[in-house]
Amino acid sequence: MVHQFQNNGFNIVLDVNSGAVHVVDEICYDLIAEWERMPESADVPEGVHKEAVVDRVLERYREQGREIRREEILEGYEEIRELAEAGALFTKDDYETAVIDYTKRPTVVKALCLHIAHDCNLACRYCFAEEGEYHGGKRELMPLEVGKKALDFLIENSGNRKNLEVDFFGGEPLMNFEVVKELVRYGREREQEAGKKFRFTLTTNGVLLNEDVMEFANREMDNVVLSIDGRQEVHDRMRPFRGGQGSYEVILPKLLEMAKRREQAGKKYYVRGTYTRFNKDFAADVLHLNELGFREISVEPVVAPLSEPYALREEDLPELLEEYDRLAAEMAARAGTDRAFTFFHFMIDLEGGPCVYKRLSGCGSGTEYMAVTPSGELYPCHQFVGNPDFLLGDVWNGIQRQDVVTDFKGCNVYSREACRNCFARFYCSGGCAANSYNFTGKIRDVYEIGCALQKKRVECALMLKAAEAEAAEAAETAEETE
Template identity: 50%
Template sequence: MSATMHKFKRLGLNIVVDPVSGAIHVVDDVVYDVLDYYENHSREEIVNLLKDKYKEEDILEAISEVDELKGNGLLFTEDIYKDIAISRADSVIKAMCLNVAHDCNLRCKYCFASTGNFKGGRKLMDFETGRKAIDFLIKSSGKRRNIEIDFFGGEPLLNFEVVKQLVEYGKQKAKENKKNIKFTITTNAVLLDDEKIEYFNENFSNVVLSLDGRKEVNDQMRVRADGSGTYDVIVPKIQKFVKARGKKEYYVRGTFTAKNLDFVEDVLHIADLGVYEISVEPVVEKDDKDYTLKEEHLDRIFEEYDRLAEEYIRRYEEGRPFAFYHFKIDLKGGPCIKKRLQGCGAGFEYIAVTPDEEIYPCHQFVGIEEFKLGTLDEGITNIELQRKFMESDIYKREECANCWARFYCSGGCFANNYNINGDINKPYKLACEMQKRRIENAIAIKAYLTLRGEKGDYQRVQRDKAANR
C-alpha cells in the first residue's frame, strides 16, 4: 500500500487516512476499491479492473472524487516535512521523573525496574536530593512557565513523607520563580489509605494506579515478596480513590502478557469496577519467558483491539462509557510538528533522577550506565548522549520514514527500542504493529462518533457523566 495513503475497514466503515495532511475520509466501497489502483493506473485501466464489480459511471465518479481530494491537498499529500531541518536548540528540561523509591513492596514478574531496585541497592531518596532535583528542574526549564514532576519508583508511597515535603518545597520554589508545577504520582495502591487519597486529590494533577485486570490475571504477575497476590487488597482502595477523585485526572493502568491474550476481558473488568480512565499496555520483554509477547500472537492481539473498539462503542451508546488511553486521539489539533517528528523528548525535555542524584533520559533507562547523562551536582555532562536523543527523528529510521502512522506514534519508545534491539533508533517491530492497530481503532471510533453527530470533546463529557454517577 502507498506510503502516502492508508486505508482500512473498521466498525462497519471504510476509512482512508492521508498521513501528511492528517485528513480522515469515510468512503463508499467504490472509492475504497479505486484507491488500490489510483496511483499506478490510468482511468481506463481502473475501469477495466473494476468493471465486473461496479458500474462504469460509478467508477468514474469515484475517480473524480479522489482527483478532487488530491487536488485539495487531502489525499496523497506530499511529505513536506522530511526535508525540513527541525532544530531542538531551544529545548529546555520541562518534566522530571523523580525516583523517590528504589524499592518496592511488590515483586511483579515483568517489572522493567528489577522489582523496584533498578539493578542496584534498595534505597529511598532523601529530602535533600529531591530538593536539589527540583532546583535543577526549575533552573533547567529556562523561561518555560509550566513544568511537571512525576513521583515514581519502585513504590513511591514507601517514601510518602518525603513526597509530601518535596511537594511543599516545589510549590514554594514555583511561586518564587513564577512557575507552575504539575505533580503526578504512580503507585501500586497497596499503601493507599484515606489520608493519601485526600492528599492526592488536593495536590496531584494526575494519579496512576496499577491493576492488571481480573483477579486471576493480576495475581499471577503482580505479587508480593512471598508470592501472594494483591487484587483483594488494592481493588477496594482503587474503587474508593476513583469515587473520591471525581472529575480530576487519573488512570488505572495494567499490563497484558501472553498469559492473558484475551486482555479485553481485563479492560472491561476494570471498567465494571467503576473505573473510567483505563490503560492496559502490552508487556515489553526480550527474553523468551512464558509471558513474552511474540509475533505469533499478533493476529489474536489485533482481534482483541478490534473487539475492544466495538465494545467501546457499544457501552458508549448504552450510557456505560469508559475511556481507553490508546483510543484517545486528537484529529484537529494534537502535538506540534516537532513532537510528531520526535516524540517524548527523553534526555533533553524529560529526565529521570535517582536517589543517588544521577540523571538519566527517562525512568526506563535508570540503572543502565551507558545512559547516564550526569548528576545533580555536575549537571548534564554526557552531551553526546543528549545530542543523540535530540537529533533522533522518524526520518532517521528507515522503518518509520515511510510508515503511514509516523506522525501519530513519532517513532515509538526509545527505551523499548533499546531494550529489544539494543538501539534507541531501531523500532521494536511488535510494538509498532500493535500501535498501528490501536491508532486505526482510535480513528475509527472518532469517525463513527462524528458521523453519529457527536460534537466537541465527547470523551470529556462522558467522563464527567461517569464521575457524577
C-alpha cells in the same frame, strides 16, 4: 501516501501526510487503491488517468459478477480528485528538512521522573524496575535534599517554560510519602519566585493508599496512575506481594475509592494494567475494569526478553491484533451509555493534536525529560535507570554526558529507517527508545512487535472516530424527524 483499512464495518482512508481521515464507500475504497497503484503524473493527461482507473475498477466488478454503473464510479473518481486538489488525499511528506532543523534547536528540560523510592511492597514478575531495585541496585529511598535539588535543577534548566511536570515514580513512591509531601510543599514555595507552575503526578500500586494520601493526591496531583491488571486471576498471577500472595483484594477497594474521588473532584486519573502472553484475551481485562466502575483505562503490552515465559512473541500478533479490534468494537458499543470508557491508546485528537514538529521529533527522553534516582543521578528516562552507559550526570553537577544527550536529540521519525514510510508515524513519533535499545542495542531502531501493536491501535482509534461521527449523524437525523 494513503493508508486504507477496514474495521468494524467502516472503510477508512488516512491521508498520511495531511492527517485527513475519510470514511468512504466501497467504490471509492477500490478507486483510491487503484489510484495509488496508478498515480497521476505529468506524462499522463487527466482524462486518460480517469479512464484507466475507472476502467480497472469496473473490470474487477464485472469479474466479480457485480453490477455497478460506470456513472457511479465516475462520480466517486471526481470526489477523490476534488479531495486531492484540496490537499486531503495523496499528499507528500514535505516536513523532513523543517523537522531535522527543529531537532537541532536548543532544548529545555520540561519534565522529571523522580524515583522517590527504589523499593516496592510488591514483587511484580514483569517489572523492569526489578522490585524497585533497578538492575542490581540497592533498595533506597530518595532523601528530601536530593528531591529538592532535583526540583532546583528542573527550574534552572527549563528556560522560559512555565509549566513543569514532576512524576513521583518508583518502585512504589508511597513508601516515601513524607518526602513526596515535603517536595510538593517545596515546589509550591518555589513556583512564585521562579515564575513556574508545577504539575505533580503520581504512579502507584495502591497498596498504601489511605485517607491521608487520597486527600493529599486530590489536592496536589494533576494526574494519578493506579496500577491494576484486570481480572483477579490475571492480576494476582503477575502482581503478588513479596510473600507470594495476590494483591488484588487489597488494592481494589482503595483504587475504586481513589477513582471515585478523582471523578468527583473533576481530576484526572487512569488505571493502568499490563497484559502478557498469559492473557492474550486482554480485552476481557479492560472490560472487567470498566465493569468494576473505572472509566479511564489503559492496559499495555508487556515488553520483556523472549526468555521470559510471559513475553509477547511474534507468533502472538494475529491474536493480539484481533483482540484490539474486539476491544475497539466494544468501546464503540459502550460509547454514550453509562458504561462508556476511554482506552489510553485508542484516544486520538484529529482537530487539536500537536504540530508536525512534535509529532515527528520523538518523546523528549534524554533532552526534555529525564529520570532522577534516589541518589540524584540523571538518566534519559525511567527505563534506562541503572545502565551506566546512559548515566547523564547528576542533579548537583548537571549533564556531564552531552554526547548521550545529543544522541537522544537526534531521535526522530526520519532517523529510524522503519518509520520513514510508516503510516502511523504522525501518531507514534517513532516509538520508544528504551524498547528499541533493549531489543536491537540501538536507540534509533524500532521494537517490531511494539510497531505492529501501535499500528493496530492507531487504526482502532481512527475507527472509533468514524463510529463517533456516525452516531452523531444518526442522533441529528433522529432529532430532525421528531
